[in-house]
Amino acid sequence: MTATNAPHIASPLSRLPFYYGWVMMAVAALAMVGTLPGRTQGLGLITEPLLADLSLSRLDYAQINLWATLIGSLFSIGIGPLLDRIGSRVVLTALAVMLGLTVLAMSRASSLAGLFVLITLTRGLGQSALSVVSLTIVGQWFQRRLDSAMAVYTVVMSVGFMIAFPLIGALVTQSGWRAAWAGVGGALLCVLAPLSLLLMRRSPESVGLLPDGSRERASQPSVSRGDPGAWSGSSLWEALRTPAFWVMATGSAMYGLIASGIGLFNESVLKERGFDPAVYHQTLAVTALTALAGNFLAGFLARRRPMNRLMSAAMLLLMVGLLSLPNIRAYWQAMGVAVVMGIAGGFVMVLFFSFWGRAYGRAHLGKIQGAAQAMTVLASAVGPLLLAKCVDVTGSYASAFYLLAGVMALLALSAWRVRVPAGAAGVAEARLI
Numbered sequence: 001m002t003a004t005n006a007p008h009i010a011s012p013l014s015r016l017p018f019y020y021g022w023v024m025m026a027v028a029a030l031a032m033v034g035t036l037p038g039r040t041q042g043l044g045l046i047t048e049p050l051l052a053d054l055s056l057s058r059l060d061y062a063q064i065n066l067w068a069t070l071i072g073s074l075f076s077i078g079i080g081p082l083l084d085r086i087g088s089r090v091v092l093t094a095l096a097v098m099l100g101l102t103v104l105a106m107s108r109a110s111s112l113a114g115l116f117v118l119i120t121l122t123r124g125l126g127q128s129a130l131s132v133v134s135l136t137i138v139g140q141w142f143q144r145r146l147d148s149a150m151a152v153y154t155v156v157m158s159v160g161f162m163i164a165f166p167l168i169g170a171l172v173t174q175s176g177w178r179a180a181w182a183g184v185g186g187a188l189l190c191v192l193a194p195l196s197l198l199l200m201r202r203s204p205e206s207v208g209l210l211p212d213g214s215r216e217r218a219s220q221p222s223v224s225r226g227d228p229g230a231w232s233g234s235s236l237w238e239a240l241r242t243p244a245f246w247v248m249a250t251g252s253a254m255y256g257l258i259a260s261g262i263g264l265f266n267e268s269v270l271k272e273r274g275f276d277p278a279v280y281h282q283t284l285a286v287t288a289l290t291a292l293a294g295n296f297l298a299g300f301l302a303r304r305r306p307m308n309r310l311m312s313a314a315m316l317l318l319m320v321g322l323l324s325l326p327n328i329r330a331y332w333q334a335m336g337v338a339v340v341m342g343i344a345g346g347f348v349m350v351l352f353f354s355f356w357g358r359a360y361g362r363a364h365l366g367k368i369q370g371a372a373q374a375m376t377v378l379a380s381a382v383g384p385l386l387l388a389k390c391v392d393v394t395g396s397y398a399s400a401f402y403l404l405a406g407v408m409a410l411l412a413l414s415a416w417r418v419r420v421p422a423g424a425a426g427v428a429e430a431r432l433i
Contacts, residue, residue: 022152025141028133035127037099049177062388065119067120069123076131076374079091081367083136089196089202092130095125099121099185100187100193107185135373148303154350161288243419252375254318254379255344256376265387266283268397275334287341290339294350295349297347307358314351316409318341319408323405
């Protein structure tokens, strides 16, 4: 179907005293928190009791995690075209239901094969597909204020994770991992799925609005629900032909690799430096809080500075953190590294969330966002294995941190020099300086 010249029928949502996109942003942030059971940090909450319960070795579990993440990353690619075709309301509701049922089934897992299938589905439906949908929703509803919307989104999402992690951790301690995981599945089915069905809408145009809140006149053409071509933007192939896509996606993916590797083994990393588990828990809190500061700062700067230069700064911060990790001795040094890594992570989150819509438009944002998300998921699968292999071969994490610091330096230089497309119309002109 294509856009028609039929009179536009305004939706009651277009007469609200505020822009409905902020409601969409809130649901999208809640959806990202709902990806927790498919994320490394979420699985980390139940790793120890799960291994003891199912009598699994760490090597077996690491192999399950690796292949589940690799296979699950394919969901990022498939969900983009589906989202562009049928809209976020149906897709988000369906994903919430399927992920909820999967997590409930995982709470009853009793075999290695069953666990592999269910972890693969949580990775695919949660970490991959649901993440893409959540990010794309904000990109579809905001244009001029995309950076501000993404900054608010990341803050709401971060607060949600800060509430969810200790709450689920306490449930695991008090009631066991199976009861805690059943509670997570129930929340997805009873909270996220109904909210998605009731509140989600396909696009601003579908409720009589233009992106960022302008109301359409009755004489404006209506935009067909199935016509993504009515929106401006670059195709996936056009985006892939620009160096900016690969530099920004690789920078985000390398952050995912570092965050997943350190996230899974952070207690062990700090223990190697002589710190007890209490310091590990404190660094988690510090990283979460400073990531919020990074979100605010990146959201403020993204409207005033080129996004590639901000990515370069984030890569340099990660490099500093990685070079410092093998050399920390004092408590204040551990907290200092946590601050640096948190701010860098806050920058990368905002840039990853807002770059694609600004650079490539909305027409095929789901596909483009999905391709970038697939890269981050693939990298996150490699991170824990890289650190584990490094320890196995050298007896320490230091070599991996130094190697990754070198990669960050190269990415910082590449991000500084790459030219960002000037919106969809400027895609063909994007070249390395």
